[in-house]
Amino acid sequence: MNLSEEIFLNHLGQTSPFPFLIPIEKAEGVYLYGPDGKKYIDMISGIGVSNIGHRHPHVVAAIKEQVDKHLHIMVYGEYIQSAPNLLAQKLASLLPSNLNCSYFVNSGTEANEAALKLAKRVTGRTEIISCKKSYHGSTHGSLSVSGNVVKKRAFLPLLPDVNFIEFSNENDLQKITERTACVIMETVQGDAGVRIPTKDYLKAVRQRCTQTGTLLIFDEIQCGMGRTGTLFAFQQFDVVPDILTVGKAFGGGLPIAAFISSKEKMQLLTHDPMLGHITTFGGNPVCCASALATLEVLENENILASVEAKGKLIQELLLHPKIKETRRIGLMFAFDFDSAERVTRIVNYCKENGVIGYWFLSNPYSFRLAPPLTITPEEIKIACQVIWNAIENS
Numbered sequence: 001m002n003l004s005e006e007i008f009l010n011h012l013g014q015t016s017p018f019p020f021l022i023p024i025e026k027a028e029g030v031y032l033y034g035p036d037g038k039k040y041i042d043m044i045s046g047i048g049v050s051n052i053g054h055r056h057p058h059v060v061a062a063i064k065e066q067v068d069k070h071l072h073i074m075v076y077g078e079y080i081q082s083a084p085n086l087l088a089q090k091l092a093s094l095l096p097s098n099l100n101c102s103y104f105v106n107s108g109t110e111a112n113e114a115a116l117k118l119a120k121r122v123t124g125r126t127e128i129i130s131c132k133k134s135y136h137g138s139t140h141g142s143l144s145v146s147g148n149v150v151k152k153r154a155f156l157p158l159l160p161d162v163n164f165i166e167f168s169n170e171n172d173l174q175k176i177t178e179r180t181a182c183v184i185m186e187t188v189q190g191d192a193g194v195r196i197p198t199k200d201y202l203k204a205v206r207q208r209c210t211q212t213g214t215l216l217i218f219d220e221i222q223c224g225m226g227r228t229g230t231l232f233a234f235q236q237f238d239v240v241p242d243i244l245t246v247g248k249a250f251g252g253g254l255p256i257a258a259f260i261s262s263k264e265k266m267q268l269l270t271h272d273p274m275l276g277h278i279t280t281f282g283g284n285p286v287c288c289a290s291a292l293a294t295l296e297v298l299e300n301e302n303i304l305a306s307v308e309a310k311g312k313l314i315q316e317l318l319l320h321p322k323i324k325e326t327r328r329i330g331l332m333f334a335f336d337f338d339s340a341e342r343v344t345r346i347v348n349y350c351k352e353n354g355v356i357g358y359w360f361l362s363n364p365y366s367f368r369l370a371p372p373l374t375i376t377p378e379e380i381k382i383a384c385q386v387i388w389n390a391i392e393n394s
């Protein structure tokens with residue numbers, strides 16, 4: 001074990017000038033444990049990953065079972081392996097019939113990259129429409145379709161023919177035309193600070209896409225896997241996309257993501273050109289076993305049934321006058337404050353007092369919570385007391 005801050009800061013690539021710098025030795029359920037006996041309630045699920053808690057025993061057992069059979073054996077799509085087969089079968093059984101074919105990749109951003117390529121291949125068009133304030137990933141293609149202008153500036157030029165519409169603004173839908181290959185949007189915007197569309201808006205998006213022959217991609221990398229109270233967020237809006245991307249919590253703690261569409265569309269990636277999307281580690285059998293076990297836990301433990309009640313409980317416990325606005329769907333929260341500095345003070349107080357909360361990439365005025373869906377009402381009460389104190393002291 002080596003939890004040296006010196007090594008961390010000097011020999012690991014960094015992403016910001018102010019990392020959290022909490023040494024972690026172990027994680028279990030909703031808790032993270034430091035080497036000094038410190039214990040934290042993870043109220044952000046490792047940023048939307050540990051939806052069924054850390055190291056769920058069913059997931060750990062599935063991983064161990066797969067490790068004893070085989071690890072990586074061949075690049076994606078060549079050998080027939082049980083773990084990806086079972087996972088794809090499970091997804092097909094849970095999704096509408098036009099989303100019957102899954103392609104497993106390594107990260108959320110790769111799933112979106114591949115989804116954009118698939119849309120271009122299917123339609124033969126080049127224009128991509130995305131939403132302002134969206135976040136779809138950090139590689140060139142996904143960054144191109146992300147809305148945060150500041151985050152893009154140093155990396156220009158990015159993908160051409162990308163245009164932006166305002167999320168939840170029906171008037172902007174006229175910008176989708178016969179020239180548009182796809183519209184990519186988060187079903188519920190995450191990093192923008194939990195922006196929840198209306199059913200009517202998403203239906204209008206679907207209608208306009210169908211009218212113009214444009215493919216609709218829903219990015220559920222953050223809002224999928226039960227986070228909003230249904231397995232996939234789109235199930236609450238009566239709208240079905242042509243391509244769905246999932247990631248983060250999908251792997252139960254291991255790195256795996258997927259873009260999912262119809263067999264007919266997906267088959268186009270096999271010719272003109274052949275190997276239209278390839279990846280060495282996609283569909284890694286250990287990650288697939290972990291993802292399947294995660295879906296089984298969500299189902300067998302009836303976890304989705306209590307998401308709404310837990311979400312309401314947190315909302316009721318955090319009715320603090322300093323909060324300007326609360327946006328919530330299921331167990332996905334943004335609490336708006338009057339300044340980014342206040343949010344930072346709240347995050348830091350929480351951290352010092354054993355609760356992990358966070359910011360949003362594109363919305364520093366909001367405090368972020370997305371606890372494991374498995375959190376108990378007692379754990380919620382303990383965490384919310386600390387958060388309340390943090391707000392009081394901010």
Ligand code: PMP
Nearest residue numbers: 107108109135136137190221222
């Ligand atoms: N899409 C959304 C909606 C996300 O929230 C994220 C990650 N924050 C991504 C895509 C990118 O996923 P990854 O970090 O696994 O590349």
